[in-house]
Amino acid sequence: MARRGRWRLAGFSLKAQLILSFMAVTLLVLAISSYYSYTKTLALFRNKTQETTMAQFRQIELNTLTLLREVDKLSNTFLLETKVQAFLQNAKPTNLEFIGLERDITERIIQYLTNYDYLDSIYIFGDNGSVIGGTLAQNQSTNTLGKQYPFYGTPLYAKAKASFPQPIWQGGMTTIDFMRSAIPVGLTNAHLISSLRGIRWIGGSRMNAILVFNVNERYFQSSYGSLQSSPDGSLTIVDGAGTIISSTLTDTIGEAYRFNGDIAADRRFGSFSSSRGGTPEQVIYYRMADTGWLFVNEVPTAHFTRDVVAIQRFIAAVFLLSLLLIVIFSSLWMNRIMKSLQLLVKGMKHVGRGKIGLTLEQASNKEIGQLIAQFNSMSTGILELMQQNEEAEKQKRQLEMEALQAQINPHFLFNTLNTVKWMAAVADAPNIMACMTSLGSMLRPIYYDPSPMWSIREEIEWVKHYVNIMNYRYGDEIRFEIDVPDRLLSCRTLRFMIQPSVENAIIHGESRKGLIRLSAEEAGGDLTIVVFDTCGGMAPEKVEELNAKFRLTDAGEQTSKGIGLYNVHKRIRLHYGEQYGIRVQSTEHADTSVIMRIPNIPGAAANQPA
Structure with a gap:
């Protein structure tokens, strides 16, 4: 086997063997460096994507908390209204007293709903069964139904009473869940995110009513919908019970979130891979510290792999260009090294043909120089002929160089620009790289597209x-x-x-x-x-x-x-x-x-x- 390998190498010239050896070592180094650059670039890309997503989540959190605090402030202001305090203080109002209080409070509710268009409805569910409130389109106030009003029998009412005096936020509700009558034709049964709190009059110690401020879910969605990473993905808010309370996929609101089991309860931020409708996607989640709600961003995997494929193509292009440059520069360098040896072989051939006295130039390489010196000592009789031959060769090379210089064309121009760009990359000068790229992109249509x-x-x-x-x-x-x-x-x-x-x-x-x-x-x-x-x-x-x-x-x-x-x-x-x-x-x-x-x-x- 060893003899067969030596025989195969013997079939190549020394120049070819040197070039192949140089290319093999260089390609190995280039492959390792390209792989390292690729992995580092992917790591930087992943970190950048994670930082961008975290910044988006924090912006959504800020928008959401701002809206929640504004609603909380409005409910506190509404609670201090004189007529609201009078309603809370009167445990058993007569019909006449109720009518007067209901008129004044309803008038203030209409003002609130008009001034703050994100509010869907406002209700006061008195502990005595009196109800004041409703939407802009329909007043639901009553003093006759008592606790037969449908909302009194819901788990949400019991939950709000149990949390007194702390307010709670509840999602997944709709407009009809707080009404005693059907929604009029032409109006929408909107998804709601509700603020509920047990309230009492200022001088009292026990709860007198439940105050409900209902926020239209589409205003929550408008605060984060513009931050959606991909039009094919979705952004969802999930409450502490795992129920979807707001989402760009409106059909899922009120349902249990399908990936609840994949989200770590003890982590504030994380991600995992999954699929929706057969489409692979990356699920990234972030937990709000104040409310315990989850922000979930589902992004199709193609949104990420598109950039990864671009990186792969870029690395491949760099590798192929580097391979081409290696072949060119290794050939030029080996030509320089082999030049003196080739001249010696050529001189020996001339001597073998009877051209005695041929003199060669002294080589820079020490070993080959000694051989040439010995050769020249035997051929001093024909020094003039050798000088004429060298002069002719020099003129020939000069003419070839001038001919090459006269062949400057667009390919040379773009190759030169690319060379400058890669030199700038080596010198860590991204501004020069970008400038050369822009210049090349401007020149290309001028030369190639008439x-x-x-x-x-x-x-x-x-x-x-x-x-x-x-x-x-x-x-x-x-x-x-x-x-x-x-x-x-x-x-x-x-x-x-x-x-x-x-x-x-x-x-x-x-x-x-x-x-x-x-x-x-x-x-x-x-x-x-x-x-x-x-x-x-x-x-x-x-x-x-x-x-x-x-x-x-x-x-x-x-x-x-x-x-x-x-x-x-x-x-x-x-x-x-x-x-x-x-x-x-x-x-x-x-x-x-x-x-x-x-x-x-x-x-x-x-x-x-x-």
Whole structure:
């Protein structure tokens, strides 16, 4: 077996063996470093995701506690109302007394429900069976039913009495659970989160009634729905008993949470893997310290793996690029090492053919240099011939180098940009990397895509790269905002139509800092694209001069601030017709808007001139 291995290696040149050995060692090191970088990147990604999720949960907790405290404050204020105290103090009001108190208290309840639209209803369930309260649409007050009123027989009423004087919060209830009559046609039986507390009049010592403030669950949902990580996931609030009291999946409210058994009771924050409807997902939970409620965020696993796949592709691209660079640089380096040896072999062949007197250059390598010195001592008779041969070889290499230098093309340019980017990565200069990436992304469509049209999405990406480069130039002073509806991103527009307006705002504005906002809207079959900036406006006469030149067929000489816009205006009119073009609005020393109107053309039809 050993002889067979030696025979196989003997079939390769020394140069090939050195290159293969060098590549094998280098690839091993590169593979280990790539794996380490990948694992570290994943760890950083997981930590970042966990920190982001924790921040979202804390924001939800803050929003929720703020709402709970506000409702608690309102209930305390309501309790101190004079008429409410009178109602609590009168244990057995006559019908006439009840009617007067009910009118005044109901009037205050209506004011509360009107002023605080998150409140669904307010009730006072007296211990004597008198009830005052209801919703904005229906008053449920009664002094005749006594404790036959349905709510008195519920476990929730008993729970509220038992917790006196401490308030409790209860979810999973609906509007009808607190009413004595059916909900009128056209009104919604809303999900509620209820604040219940046993109350007494100020001078008393025992409980006189249960005060109920019902909060519409959709306002809880609005306080956390915007923080949902993925549109395909869900956010849910589960109370201490494991019942869903609020959720973006409204059909599940009031049900027992399906993953109660998977959540550790002694942990405040954690996560685990599960699935819903056959879709794998990651369940992340957070427990509120004040109420014991759980915030649960169910995120489809694809939301995480999408970024992981991107990392994998990036590492693979880096590995392949590194492999290519290893082959190139190892070949160049081995050529340098093997050059002297190859010259010696070549000289020996010449001597074998009768060309005695051949002299070789002294090698930098010590061992090969000694061989060449011995060879030259035997061939001094033909030194002049050797010098002529070396000169010819040198001229040949020079011509080859000049020929290579004359072949600079876009591939060389992009390879150079990539080389600078990776050099910046090695030097830990992320700003240079990002700048080179943006520059490459701007140059690529110029060299490789001759078509005059592309989508608004592509135009926005191109402008983003330009703004990134200008921010590196001027120090991140420019804020670039985009307000373009998703449905318009696929619409077609002229290539490089928007960038001159952005460039004018940055280069020719009074200040190279401020806001640049790109917006688009559709009206009457046309698109209106606006570039608004706060980098300083123009004088009214300058604006009028600029718009007048746009209206002329031949604008003559243009100022530096107008020529780019005029060229865009001219391109728009040539491509789409005389009814389209550019106009400018500006407030001096404040802001400028460049308004471009083009037809709304989806798809490849945009390549056909109007």
